């Protein structure tokens with residue numbers, strides 16, 4: 001359902017041009033759980049912005065459910081986001097003096113008040129926080145706040161959840177809970193794309209795609225069935241990127 005073909009993204013910074021992504025080809029099937037990893041500056045957020053229809057590529061095509069979104073206007077992109085995509089960020093971006101429930105209701109612009117409330121409560125139930133519905137963000141732990149943010153992403157019933165470093169502000173226990181929750185969402189049929197620089201978090205995904213300098217340098221499934229085709233890099237780099245089979249077995253992957 002996600003298909004990037006020859007995707008590039010350049011930014012102008014004064015006279016210089018920064019190539020944040022180049023020649024990226026990626027296909028993600030519906031219901032898959034993909035982690036995107038890479039060092040700082042490797043293009044992870046740029047990729048998330050494109051996948052999440054927050055920005056368009058400067059080269060190549062992005063097909064989402066067969067529709068080319070790469071040439072769409074801002075309004076058209078906003079419509080796709082509302083219908084198909086749930087976004088989660090490192091900072092939870094909850095409104096501070098607003099209950100968990102009201103935060104989750106926010107993306108539901110239309111519909112009757114009661115229907116919105118019911119859907120928001122269901123989304124909170126899905127993240128195990130229905131008993132915190134009337135709490136304010138500052139009455140919740142970081143992990144709970146991120147779960148509210150996930151509920152807010154789920155409430156529009158998106159087919160795809162995109163999370164950019166969602167565990168970046170959390171301790172390891174809360175991080176693991178968030179990663180497990182994303183795994184359950186994928187088990188329930190949603191496509192999940194998780195950006196992280198933590199190996200333990202990426203290990204929850206079914207597939208790990210690694211970026212370096214704006215290119216995909218490896219693409220490995222976590223079930224030990226070996227490597228997907230790797231493009232765009234030398235054998236030497238790829239060998240360094242792909243963990244040996246034994247190492248992955250030791251890590252419990």
Ligand SMILES: Nc1ncnc2c1ncn2[C@@H]1O[C@H](COP(=O)(O)OP(=O)(O)O)[C@@H](O)[C@H]1O
Nearest residue numbers: 011013018020039040041042043044045046047
């Ligand atoms: N709006 C922008 N303007 C100019 N350069 C940008 C912009 N956004 C990102 N970049 C550059 O693009 C590259 C990739 O950035 P980013 O996608 O944020 O990487 P990551 O999320 O992996 O840290 C970096 O060199 C960054 O400085």
Ligand SMILES: [Mg+2]
Nearest residue numbers: 041044045046
């Ligand atoms: Mg980033």
